[in-house]
Amino acid sequence: MAVPVAAVAAAATACGTSGDATKSDGAAAANRPAAPGAVTSSPSMSSPGTSSPTTSAAQATIATATVGNLGQVLVDGQGRTVYLFEKDQGGTSSCTGSCAAVWPPVTSMGKPHAGSGAQASMLGTTSRSDGSTQVTYGGHPLYYFVPDNGVKGSAKGQGLNQFGGGWYVVSPDGKKVEKSGS
Template sequence: MAVRSSELGRILVDGEGRTLYLFEADTSEKSTCNDACAQAWPPLTTSGPPKAGEGVKADLLGTTTRDDGSTEVTYNGHPLYYFQGDRKPGDTTGQGLDQFGAEWYVLNADGNKVEDEGAGENDPY
């Protein structure tokens, strides 16, 4: 995992530069995104300890066991996910979406959600 610059500021990405998200319905390290949710928002899973790359705070990295028994990576207590709509490294098309009962956000280096600032290119005002 690493922290990279994006149109939303410096955000958390995987080793290949793909954007990672948190799900606001997750109020603990236990994931609440399963079945259809996990198809749209695949969890970042691992078979070993997660590794902190550039800009990542190693003490914020962790893991949690998913309902299917796989090991999901957490950061600052948030289970981490990809968005199936992101087609290439650097895409952030899942930012701010309200799906499966809550909103999804990219994370900053401190492991907190990044909210859009001001009017964006998709903002009609």
């Protein structure tokens, strides 16, 4: 599945290069859709046709849910699918700039929380180049996929090869799931 160029350009323009929605920088933050992040207060419309929550609290929750025919995979506290990027090495994110506009990092301002089905011992964090803190699971930095539109159970990013590597949903044991999402 290819992401339309207009969608990528719109996401890159709206998000800037940081991909960090947990910090407020005045007008820039107001014009940038909040990446689906840690814990949210209430949904808001961030741009026409896409719904993204507003990030406001300190602690991300990672849990599991059955997503399509992928089985039990990692999701955030609102049931949104999270992904790993094969290009990441040593627990460090390789996705910044335009990549992070399409694949926003799962961020937390506090220690991540293990929800139902997730193993607390597998949760961690890593520092991003922009100073934000990204949630990791089994050593893999975690991301959302903008075309999922924050929809619970959507996994449109499964198996894509973008920005120099493969993107996969994550099993509760911290490994990529290689099944097709459809």
